[in-house]
Amino acid sequence: MQVARRAEELNGALVEELKENLARAGTPISPPVEAAFRATPRHHFVPGVSLEEAYANTSILIKHVDGQPRSSSSQPSLMAHMLDQLDVVPGQKVLEIGTGSGYNAALLGQLVDRGGRVVTIDIDEELVHAAADRLRAAGVPWVEAHAGDGGLGWPAGGPYERIIVTAAAWDIPRAWRDQLVHGGRFVTPLMIRGGQACVAFERVENHLDSVTIGDCSFMSMRGAFGDPGRPLALGPRAGFYAVIPNPDGPRVSAGEIYGWLTDAPRELESGVSATPTELWELEQWLAFRDEGYCFLWTHGDEAEHELLPPLPRPGASGPTAWARGIVSEHGLALVGPCPPRNHPSEGDQVYLGVWSYGTDVELGQRLLNHMERWTASRDCSPLPLEIRVYHSCDTELPPSWEIVRRPSSLLAIDWSPGA
Ligand SMILES: C[S@@+](CC[C@H](N)C(=O)[O-])C[C@H]1O[C@@H](n2cnc3c(N)ncnc32)[C@H](O)[C@@H]1O
Structure with a gap:
Protein backbone atom coordinates (compact mmCIF):
# COMPACT_ATOMS: atom_id res chain seq x y z
CA MET A 1 0.00 0.00 0.00
CA GLN A 2 2.81 2.33 1.01
CA VAL A 3 4.62 1.43 -2.21
CA ALA A 4 1.55 2.34 -4.28
CA ARG A 5 1.23 5.71 -2.54
CA ARG A 6 4.94 6.51 -2.93
CA ALA A 7 4.82 5.43 -6.61
CA GLU A 8 1.84 7.71 -7.21
CA GLU A 9 3.69 10.63 -5.61
CA LEU A 10 6.81 10.01 -7.69
CA ASN A 11 4.78 9.58 -10.87
CA GLY A 12 3.02 12.89 -10.16
CA ALA A 13 6.41 14.59 -9.80
CA LEU A 14 7.64 12.98 -13.04
CA VAL A 15 4.59 14.24 -14.93
CA GLU A 16 5.19 17.77 -13.62
CA GLU A 17 8.81 17.53 -14.81
CA LEU A 18 7.67 16.34 -18.25
CA LYS A 19 5.21 19.23 -18.48
CA GLU A 20 7.93 21.73 -17.63
CA ASN A 21 10.57 20.21 -19.94
CA LEU A 22 8.28 19.94 -22.93
CA ALA A 23 6.82 23.42 -22.46
CA ARG A 24 10.37 24.81 -22.32
CA ALA A 25 11.20 22.96 -25.56
CA GLY A 26 8.19 24.59 -27.23
CA THR A 27 6.30 21.28 -27.59
CA PRO A 28 3.89 21.26 -24.62
CA ILE A 29 2.46 17.91 -23.55
CA SER A 30 -1.19 17.46 -24.59
CA PRO A 31 -3.89 16.67 -21.97
CA PRO A 32 -4.50 13.09 -23.28
CA VAL A 33 -0.78 12.21 -23.15
CA GLU A 34 -0.47 13.74 -19.68
CA ALA A 35 -3.48 11.70 -18.51
CA ALA A 36 -2.00 8.50 -20.00
CA PHE A 37 1.24 9.03 -18.01
CA ARG A 38 -0.72 9.71 -14.81
CA ALA A 39 -2.72 6.50 -15.28
CA THR A 40 0.24 4.20 -16.05
CA PRO A 41 2.65 3.22 -13.25
CA ARG A 42 6.12 2.90 -14.84
CA HIS A 43 7.52 0.79 -11.97
CA HIS A 44 5.29 -2.12 -13.02
CA PHE A 45 7.17 -2.23 -16.34
CA VAL A 46 10.80 -1.80 -15.19
CA PRO A 47 11.36 -4.36 -12.43
CA GLY A 48 14.70 -4.54 -10.63
CA VAL A 49 15.16 -0.80 -10.12
CA SER A 50 14.19 1.37 -7.17
CA LEU A 51 10.98 3.42 -7.28
CA GLU A 52 13.10 6.57 -7.50
CA GLU A 53 14.92 5.21 -10.58
CA ALA A 54 11.67 4.02 -12.16
CA TYR A 55 10.23 7.55 -11.99
CA ALA A 56 13.36 9.46 -13.02
CA ASN A 57 13.25 11.11 -16.44
CA THR A 58 15.92 8.77 -17.81
CA SER A 59 16.03 5.73 -20.05
CA ILE A 60 16.39 2.43 -18.17
CA LEU A 61 18.34 -0.42 -19.72
CA ILE A 62 16.27 -3.61 -19.42
CA LYS A 63 18.39 -6.05 -21.43
CA HIS A 64 21.94 -6.27 -22.70
CA VAL A 65 23.84 -9.07 -24.40
CA ASP A 66 27.66 -9.16 -24.22
CA GLY A 67 27.70 -5.57 -23.03
CA GLN A 68 25.59 -4.32 -25.93
CA PRO A 69 22.26 -2.72 -25.05
CA ARG A 70 19.38 -4.70 -26.53
CA SER A 71 16.39 -3.00 -24.97
CA SER A 72 15.48 -0.15 -22.70
CA SER A 73 12.50 1.75 -21.45
CA SER A 74 13.04 5.06 -23.25
CA GLN A 75 13.38 8.47 -21.59
CA PRO A 76 9.85 9.52 -20.54
CA SER A 77 10.11 13.07 -21.94
CA LEU A 78 11.06 11.65 -25.34
CA MET A 79 8.21 9.13 -25.15
CA ALA A 80 5.74 11.90 -24.30
CA HIS A 81 6.94 14.00 -27.22
CA MET A 82 6.67 11.08 -29.66
CA LEU A 83 3.18 10.21 -28.42
CA ASP A 84 2.17 13.80 -29.08
CA GLN A 85 3.71 13.61 -32.56
CA LEU A 86 1.63 10.45 -33.11
CA ASP A 87 -1.59 12.28 -32.17
CA VAL A 88 -3.64 9.22 -31.16
CA VAL A 89 -7.43 9.47 -30.88
CA PRO A 90 -9.61 7.07 -28.81
CA GLY A 91 -10.91 4.13 -30.81
CA GLN A 92 -7.94 3.98 -33.21
CA LYS A 93 -5.88 0.94 -34.22
CA VAL A 94 -2.19 1.46 -33.49
CA LEU A 95 0.89 -0.62 -34.32
CA GLU A 96 4.02 -0.26 -32.20
CA ILE A 97 7.36 -1.71 -33.38
CA GLY A 98 9.61 -2.31 -30.35
CA THR A 99 7.65 -3.55 -27.33
CA GLY A 100 10.63 -3.50 -24.94
CA SER A 101 9.26 -3.18 -21.41
CA GLY A 102 5.65 -2.74 -22.59
CA TYR A 103 5.38 0.70 -20.92
CA ASN A 104 4.86 2.65 -24.15
CA ALA A 105 2.31 0.04 -25.31
CA ALA A 106 0.43 0.54 -22.03
CA LEU A 107 0.45 4.33 -22.59
CA LEU A 108 -0.87 3.75 -26.12
CA GLY A 109 -3.55 1.51 -24.57
CA GLN A 110 -4.70 4.47 -22.45
CA LEU A 111 -4.77 6.75 -25.49
CA VAL A 112 -6.85 4.45 -27.73
CA ASP A 113 -8.97 3.40 -24.75
CA ARG A 114 -11.08 0.24 -24.66
CA GLY A 115 -12.75 0.92 -28.03
CA GLY A 116 -9.35 0.87 -29.78
CA ARG A 117 -6.64 -1.71 -30.35
CA VAL A 118 -2.86 -1.70 -29.92
CA VAL A 119 -0.61 -4.33 -31.51
CA THR A 120 2.99 -4.24 -30.29
CA ILE A 121 5.82 -6.33 -31.77
CA ASP A 122 9.34 -7.07 -30.61
CA ILE A 123 12.02 -9.15 -32.29
CA ASP A 124 13.06 -10.48 -28.87
CA GLU A 125 10.68 -13.23 -27.79
CA GLU A 126 11.77 -13.18 -24.15
CA LEU A 127 10.92 -9.47 -23.87
CA VAL A 128 7.53 -10.04 -25.51
CA HIS A 129 6.59 -12.71 -22.96
CA ALA A 130 7.56 -10.48 -20.04
CA ALA A 131 5.78 -7.44 -21.50
CA ALA A 132 2.63 -9.47 -22.29
CA ASP A 133 2.46 -10.55 -18.61
CA ARG A 134 2.80 -6.94 -17.47
CA LEU A 135 0.17 -5.72 -19.92
CA ARG A 136 -2.22 -8.44 -18.71
CA ALA A 137 -1.64 -7.32 -15.11
CA ALA A 138 -2.26 -3.69 -16.17
CA GLY A 139 -5.79 -4.65 -17.27
CA VAL A 140 -5.59 -3.45 -20.88
CA PRO A 141 -6.77 -6.52 -22.89
CA TRP A 142 -7.06 -4.37 -26.04
CA VAL A 143 -3.23 -4.23 -26.12
CA GLU A 144 -1.62 -7.38 -27.57
CA ALA A 145 2.08 -8.24 -27.82
CA HIS A 146 3.62 -10.50 -30.49
CA ALA A 147 7.12 -11.71 -31.30
CA GLY A 148 8.41 -11.02 -34.80
CA ASP A 149 10.53 -8.79 -37.01
CA GLY A 150 8.66 -5.49 -36.87
CA GLY A 151 10.09 -4.57 -40.28
CA LEU A 152 7.31 -6.70 -41.72
CA GLY A 153 4.70 -4.91 -39.63
CA TRP A 154 1.78 -7.05 -38.45
CA PRO A 155 -0.57 -7.37 -41.42
CA ALA A 156 -3.13 -9.49 -39.55
CA GLY A 157 -4.02 -6.52 -37.33
CA GLY A 158 -3.97 -3.80 -40.03
CA PRO A 159 -4.53 -1.42 -41.57
CA TYR A 160 -3.63 0.97 -38.78
CA GLU A 161 -4.47 4.63 -38.25
CA ARG A 162 -1.19 5.08 -36.38
CA ILE A 163 2.21 3.34 -36.48
CA ILE A 164 5.07 4.13 -34.11
CA VAL A 165 8.60 2.70 -34.16
CA THR A 166 10.62 2.84 -30.93
CA ALA A 167 14.01 1.72 -32.32
CA ALA A 168 16.07 3.78 -34.78
CA ALA A 169 15.08 2.91 -38.35
CA TRP A 170 17.67 3.09 -41.12
CA ASP A 171 15.30 1.99 -43.88
CA ILE A 172 11.51 2.40 -44.14
CA PRO A 173 10.05 -0.97 -45.16
CA ARG A 174 7.17 -0.86 -47.63
CA ALA A 175 5.06 -2.91 -45.17
CA TRP A 176 4.82 0.07 -42.82
CA ARG A 177 3.40 2.29 -45.56
CA ASP A 178 1.09 -0.43 -46.85
CA GLN A 179 -0.30 -1.14 -43.39
CA LEU A 180 -0.98 2.55 -42.71
CA VAL A 181 -4.33 3.99 -43.85
CA HIS A 182 -4.28 6.98 -46.27
CA GLY A 183 -3.97 10.10 -44.12
CA GLY A 184 -2.65 7.94 -41.24
CA ARG A 185 0.27 9.04 -39.11
CA PHE A 186 3.61 7.28 -38.70
CA VAL A 187 6.29 8.26 -36.17
CA THR A 188 9.83 6.90 -36.24
CA PRO A 189 13.37 7.75 -35.16
CA LEU A 190 15.15 7.92 -38.51
CA MET A 191 18.91 7.59 -39.02
CA ILE A 192 20.28 10.09 -41.53
CA ARG A 193 23.96 10.94 -41.99
CA GLY A 194 24.71 9.17 -38.70
CA GLY A 195 22.38 11.42 -36.71
CA GLN A 196 18.83 10.68 -35.64
CA ALA A 197 15.70 12.70 -36.11
CA CYS A 198 12.35 11.73 -34.71
CA VAL A 199 9.98 12.22 -37.62
CA ALA A 200 6.19 12.20 -37.77
CA PHE A 201 5.00 11.43 -41.30
CA GLU A 202 1.59 11.38 -42.89
CA ARG A 203 0.69 9.00 -45.66
CA VAL A 204 -0.16 11.07 -48.74
CA GLU A 205 -1.23 8.76 -51.57
CA ASN A 206 1.70 6.37 -51.86
CA HIS A 207 4.43 8.30 -50.15
CA LEU A 208 5.07 9.57 -46.64
CA ASP A 209 5.44 13.28 -46.01
CA SER A 210 7.10 14.66 -42.87
CA VAL A 211 4.88 16.76 -40.61
CA THR A 212 7.03 17.37 -37.51
CA ILE A 213 10.68 16.62 -36.76
CA GLY A 214 12.44 16.53 -33.39
CA ASP A 215 15.64 15.26 -31.80
CA CYS A 216 16.00 11.78 -30.41
CA SER A 217 18.40 9.02 -29.54
CA PHE A 218 17.39 5.36 -29.87
CA MET A 219 19.15 2.03 -30.19
CA SER A 220 19.18 0.72 -33.77
CA MET A 221 16.54 -1.55 -35.14
CA ARG A 222 17.72 -5.11 -35.79
CA GLY A 223 16.42 -7.73 -38.22
CA ALA A 224 16.04 -7.77 -42.00
CA PHE A 225 15.66 -3.99 -42.30
CA GLY A 226 18.17 -3.05 -39.59
CA ASP A 227 21.14 -0.73 -39.76
CA PRO A 228 23.96 -2.59 -41.58
CA GLY A 229 26.62 -0.61 -39.64
CA ARG A 230 27.88 -2.92 -36.92
CA PRO A 231 29.67 -1.75 -33.77
CA ARG A 378 23.82 26.36 -30.03
CA ASP A 379 21.86 24.83 -32.84
CA CYS A 380 21.53 21.10 -32.29
CA SER A 381 18.42 20.43 -34.29
CA PRO A 382 18.36 17.98 -37.15
CA LEU A 383 18.20 21.16 -39.25
CA PRO A 384 14.90 22.49 -40.60
CA LEU A 385 14.50 19.53 -42.87
CA GLU A 386 11.61 18.16 -44.80
CA ILE A 387 11.60 14.48 -45.71
CA ARG A 388 9.54 12.34 -48.06
CA VAL A 389 9.70 8.57 -48.25
CA TYR A 390 9.01 6.78 -51.54
CA HIS A 391 8.89 3.10 -52.33
CA SER A 392 9.08 2.97 -56.08
CA CYS A 393 11.93 4.05 -58.36
CA ASP A 394 9.60 5.34 -61.07
CA THR A 395 8.11 8.00 -58.80
CA GLU A 396 8.89 11.55 -59.84
CA LEU A 397 11.26 12.75 -57.12
CA PRO A 398 11.37 16.40 -56.02
CA PRO A 399 14.16 18.10 -58.02
CA SER A 400 17.10 19.53 -56.01
CA TRP A 401 16.33 17.44 -52.91
CA GLU A 402 19.03 15.05 -51.64
CA ILE A 403 18.05 11.46 -52.49
CA VAL A 404 19.21 8.78 -50.05
CA ARG A 405 18.76 5.26 -51.44
CA ARG A 406 18.05 2.54 -48.92
CA PRO A 407 17.34 -1.11 -49.84
CA SER A 408 13.57 -0.76 -49.67
CA SER A 409 12.93 2.98 -49.73
CA LEU A 410 14.06 6.29 -51.17
CA LEU A 411 14.41 9.16 -48.73
CA ALA A 412 14.09 12.58 -50.36
CA ILE A 413 15.48 15.29 -48.08
CA ASP A 414 15.19 19.04 -48.38
CA TRP A 415 17.84 20.39 -45.98
CA SER A 416 16.56 23.96 -46.05
CA PRO A 417 12.86 24.07 -46.87
CA GLY A 418 11.54 27.50 -47.82
CA ALA A 419 15.07 28.76 -48.63
C1 LIG B 1 14.13 1.37 -26.98
S1 LIG B 1 13.49 -0.24 -26.93
C2 LIG B 1 11.73 0.00 -26.97
C3 LIG B 1 11.15 0.65 -25.76
C4 LIG B 1 9.71 0.27 -25.55
N1 LIG B 1 8.82 0.88 -26.50
C5 LIG B 1 9.29 0.50 -24.12
O1 LIG B 1 8.30 1.21 -23.87
O2 LIG B 1 9.96 -0.04 -23.22
C6 LIG B 1 13.74 -0.84 -28.59
C7 LIG B 1 13.16 -2.22 -28.80
O3 LIG B 1 13.11 -2.48 -30.20
C8 LIG B 1 13.26 -3.87 -30.35
N2 LIG B 1 13.60 -4.17 -31.74
C9 LIG B 1 14.78 -3.99 -32.38
N3 LIG B 1 14.68 -4.39 -33.65
C10 LIG B 1 13.39 -4.80 -33.84
C11 LIG B 1 12.67 -5.31 -34.94
N4 LIG B 1 13.23 -5.50 -36.15
N5 LIG B 1 11.36 -5.63 -34.76
C12 LIG B 1 10.77 -5.46 -33.55
N6 LIG B 1 11.42 -4.99 -32.48
C13 LIG B 1 12.71 -4.66 -32.61
C14 LIG B 1 14.34 -4.22 -29.34
O4 LIG B 1 14.33 -5.60 -29.04
C15 LIG B 1 13.95 -3.33 -28.16
O5 LIG B 1 13.16 -4.01 -27.24
Missing part, protein backbone atom coordinates in the same frame (compact mmCIF):
# COMPACT_ATOMS: atom_id res chain seq x y z
CA LEU A 232 33.40 -2.50 -33.82
CA ALA A 233 34.34 -4.53 -30.72
CA LEU A 234 37.42 -2.87 -29.20
CA GLY A 235 40.13 -4.48 -27.09
CA PRO A 236 40.40 -7.84 -25.41
CA ARG A 237 37.47 -7.54 -22.99
CA ALA A 238 33.74 -7.66 -23.81
CA GLY A 239 31.63 -4.53 -23.69
CA PHE A 240 33.79 -1.87 -25.42
CA TYR A 241 32.58 -0.62 -28.81
CA ALA A 242 33.00 2.06 -31.46
CA VAL A 243 30.40 2.98 -34.07
CA ILE A 244 31.07 4.97 -37.26
CA PRO A 245 27.49 5.39 -38.51
CA ASN A 246 28.31 6.82 -41.97
CA PRO A 247 28.59 3.80 -44.34
CA ASP A 248 30.83 5.94 -46.61
CA GLY A 249 32.88 7.15 -43.64
CA PRO A 250 36.58 6.47 -42.91
CA ARG A 251 37.71 2.84 -43.18
CA VAL A 252 39.46 2.07 -39.93
CA SER A 253 39.82 -1.15 -37.96
CA ALA A 254 38.92 -1.90 -34.34
CA GLY A 255 42.60 -2.70 -33.66
CA GLU A 256 43.73 0.73 -34.91
CA ILE A 257 41.17 2.57 -32.77
CA TYR A 258 42.02 0.55 -29.65
CA GLY A 259 45.74 1.05 -30.27
CA TRP A 260 45.31 4.85 -30.47
CA LEU A 261 43.23 4.90 -27.28
CA THR A 262 45.88 3.08 -25.26
CA ASP A 263 48.35 5.94 -25.93
CA ALA A 264 48.11 9.18 -23.95
CA PRO A 265 45.94 11.73 -25.78
CA ARG A 266 47.05 15.23 -26.82
CA GLU A 267 44.71 17.65 -25.07
CA LEU A 268 43.48 20.86 -26.71
CA GLU A 269 41.58 23.59 -24.86
CA SER A 270 38.39 24.94 -26.40
CA GLY A 271 36.94 27.50 -24.00
CA VAL A 272 33.55 25.86 -24.69
CA SER A 273 31.45 24.62 -21.79
CA ALA A 274 28.25 22.58 -21.72
CA THR A 275 25.78 20.87 -19.41
CA PRO A 276 25.26 17.10 -19.79
CA THR A 277 22.13 17.72 -21.91
CA GLU A 278 23.98 20.16 -24.14
CA LEU A 279 26.68 17.54 -24.66
CA TRP A 280 24.10 15.37 -26.35
CA GLU A 281 23.12 18.35 -28.50
CA LEU A 282 26.78 18.80 -29.50
CA GLU A 283 26.81 15.12 -30.47
CA GLN A 284 23.81 15.62 -32.77
CA TRP A 285 25.56 18.61 -34.33
CA LEU A 286 28.61 16.43 -35.14
CA ALA A 287 26.43 13.60 -36.43
CA PHE A 288 24.73 15.78 -39.01
CA ARG A 289 27.78 17.76 -40.05
CA ASP A 290 30.92 15.58 -40.05
CA GLU A 291 31.38 12.51 -42.26
CA GLY A 292 33.71 10.96 -39.66
CA TYR A 293 31.32 11.29 -36.70
CA CYS A 294 31.75 8.36 -34.31
CA PHE A 295 30.80 7.36 -30.81
CA LEU A 296 32.29 4.88 -28.39
CA TRP A 297 31.00 3.26 -25.26
CA THR A 298 31.97 0.73 -22.65
CA HIS A 299 29.56 -1.21 -20.56
CA GLY A 300 30.83 -3.11 -17.59
CA ASP A 301 34.60 -3.15 -17.33
CA GLU A 302 35.99 -0.35 -15.15
CA ALA A 303 39.46 -0.61 -16.75
CA GLU A 304 38.00 0.14 -20.17
CA HIS A 305 36.00 3.12 -18.81
CA GLU A 306 39.33 4.76 -18.04
CA LEU A 307 40.33 4.76 -21.70
CA LEU A 308 37.52 7.22 -22.52
CA PRO A 309 37.38 10.89 -21.50
CA PRO A 310 35.20 11.03 -18.38
CA LEU A 311 32.12 12.98 -19.42
CA PRO A 312 28.52 12.37 -18.34
CA ARG A 313 25.94 10.93 -20.69
CA PRO A 314 22.55 12.58 -20.19
CA GLY A 315 19.37 10.57 -19.91
CA ALA A 316 21.21 7.28 -19.37
CA SER A 317 21.44 5.08 -16.33
CA GLY A 318 23.79 2.23 -15.48
CA PRO A 319 27.56 1.82 -15.51
CA THR A 320 28.25 3.07 -19.00
CA ALA A 321 31.00 5.39 -20.24
CA TRP A 322 30.27 7.24 -23.46
CA ALA A 323 32.39 9.37 -25.77
CA ARG A 324 31.72 11.19 -29.02
CA GLY A 325 33.97 12.72 -31.64
CA ILE A 326 35.32 12.24 -35.15
CA VAL A 327 37.60 9.69 -36.73
CA SER A 328 39.79 9.54 -39.83
CA GLU A 329 41.96 6.78 -41.28
CA HIS A 330 44.89 8.03 -39.17
CA GLY A 331 43.41 9.25 -35.94
CA LEU A 332 40.60 9.90 -33.52
CA ALA A 333 39.52 13.11 -31.78
CA LEU A 334 37.07 12.94 -28.87
CA VAL A 335 35.25 15.60 -26.88
CA GLY A 336 36.74 15.51 -23.38
CA PRO A 337 36.82 17.57 -20.21
CA CYS A 338 39.50 20.28 -20.33
CA PRO A 339 39.14 23.19 -17.89
CA PRO A 340 41.15 26.26 -18.85
CA ARG A 341 43.92 26.94 -16.34
CA ASN A 342 42.68 28.73 -13.17
CA HIS A 343 39.12 28.36 -14.34
CA PRO A 344 37.21 25.56 -12.56
CA SER A 345 33.95 24.22 -13.99
CA GLU A 346 30.80 25.76 -12.53
CA GLY A 347 27.58 24.01 -11.47
CA ASP A 348 26.77 21.24 -13.92
CA GLN A 349 28.68 23.06 -16.70
CA VAL A 350 31.77 21.15 -17.80
CA TYR A 351 34.63 22.84 -19.66
CA LEU A 352 35.34 20.95 -22.83
CA GLY A 353 38.35 20.35 -24.97
CA VAL A 354 39.56 17.82 -27.47
CA TRP A 355 41.41 14.60 -26.69
CA SER A 356 43.27 13.70 -29.83
CA TYR A 357 44.88 10.33 -30.69
CA GLY A 358 46.84 8.82 -33.60
CA THR A 359 48.88 10.67 -36.21
CA ASP A 360 46.22 12.84 -37.86
CA VAL A 361 47.19 16.17 -36.29
CA GLU A 362 44.53 18.17 -38.14
CA LEU A 363 41.65 16.11 -36.79
CA GLY A 364 41.74 17.69 -33.31
CA GLN A 365 41.54 21.17 -34.85
CA ARG A 366 38.60 20.06 -37.03
CA LEU A 367 36.71 18.95 -33.91
CA LEU A 368 37.60 22.23 -32.14
CA ASN A 369 36.19 24.16 -35.12
CA HIS A 370 32.92 22.22 -34.87
CA MET A 371 32.70 22.94 -31.14
CA GLU A 372 33.25 26.64 -31.72
CA ARG A 373 30.64 26.84 -34.47
CA TRP A 374 28.19 24.86 -32.35
CA THR A 375 28.65 27.07 -29.31
CA ALA A 376 28.21 30.20 -31.44
CA SER A 377 24.79 29.01 -32.63
